[in-house]
Amino acid sequence: MPHRTGAPATEQPTSADDSAGAVDRAAPALLRFAQNTVGRDFAVGDIHGCFTELQRGLDAIGFDARTDRLFSVGDLVDRGPESHHALRWLDKPWFHAICGNHDFMAWRHAIGQPYEEVDHLQHGGAWLLMLSDAERPEFGARLAALPLAMEVDTGQGVVGLVHADCPYDDWLEMGRVPWHNTEAVSAVADCCLWSIDSYARRYAGHVKNVRAVVHGHTTTRTMEILGNVQFIDTGGWRPGGHFTFLDPQALVATQGPVNAAPVPSRRNR
Numbered sequence: 001m002p003h004r005t006g007a008p009a010t011e012q013p014t015s016a017d018d019s020a021g022a023v024d025r026a027a028p029a030l031l032r033f034a035q036n037t038v039g040r041d042f043a044v045g046d047i048h049g050c051f052t053e054l055q056r057g058l059d060a061i062g063f064d065a066r067t068d069r070l071f072s073v074g075d076l077v078d079r080g081p082e083s084h085h086a087l088r089w090l091d092k093p094w095f096h097a098i099c100g101n102h103d104f105m106a107w108r109h110a111i112g113q114p115y116e117e118v119d120h121l122q123h124g125g126a127w128l129l130m131l132s133d134a135e136r137p138e139f140g141a142r143l144a145a146l147p148l149a150m151e152v153d154t155g156q157g158v159v160g161l162v163h164a165d166c167p168y169d170d171w172l173e174m175g176r177v178p179w180h181n182t183e184a185v186s187a188v189a190d191c192c193l194w195s196i197d198s199y200a201r202r203y204a205g206h207v208k209n210v211r212a213v214v215h216g217h218t219t220t221r222t223m224e225i226l227g228n229v230q231f232i233d234t235g236g237w238r239p240g241g242h243f244t245f246l247d248p249q250a251l252v253a254t255q256g257p258v259n260a261a262p263v264p265s266r267r268n269r
């Protein structure tokens with residue numbers, strides 16, 4: 001059980017039946033990547049259907065698809081105009097993503113088992129209705145297969161990626177989670193997907209046995225570091241924000257260009 005995050009935050013589910021681990025996943029929930037010895041690695045925050053903006057950022061940092069890798073900390077879909085491009089991006093051999101709460105809501109919606117605690121349609125999910133009946137299950141299956149966490153070997157220890165919050169003070173615990181035992185996993189999955197607790201408390205403890213843990217989910221004006229935990233969702237998906245590209249090997253972040261899309265009128269946000 002997670003011991004860091006305490007009581008569930010308001011967005012978190014209360015029923016085990018509706019919790020994030022209650023539906024079988026097609027992939028191991030913790031994926032490990034070997035060190036990239038031929039190019040650079042970058043982690044990027046929430047994308048939310050803004051893949052053209054993301055590409056603009058990649059161009060700005062000179063991303064080389066032949067040798068570099070891009071790791072998304074989740075929330076590929078909802079809110080932006082190009083959520084339906086998510087599978088195209090997941091097909092790219094250099095693009096790897098974990099599951100965010102929006103990806104979770106989208107896949108539950110797409111397979112006809114909507115997550116009852118949050119109305120996905122009210123949180124950017126209307127794009128799913130635009131897909132054909134043939135496309136929707138494919139999105140459901142692909143998003144359901146996203147792992148809840150990743151670790152990237154940097155040659156100086158691993159850097160961990162989790163969408164919202166790390167359930168443990170010791171990264172090795174992530175490797176001990178019985179990911180296929182859905183009842184045991186649900187509280188862990190809920191923390192990984194939804195929790196804003198550590199950030200809200202400005203918790204600055206050091207997660208052991210990992211160089212750094214990288215999160216999205218909590219949108220900040222500039223990247224923030226608490227202990228060895230790095231929050232990199234700097235709102236590249238919304239007007240005035242920018243993508244932050246964090247090199248896990250050097251632990252150096254580069255800012256992408258400012259998102260110059262017009263600010264939507266208030267009722268359309």
Ligand SMILES: [Mn+2]
Nearest residue numbers: 075100101217
């Ligand atoms: Mn999120």
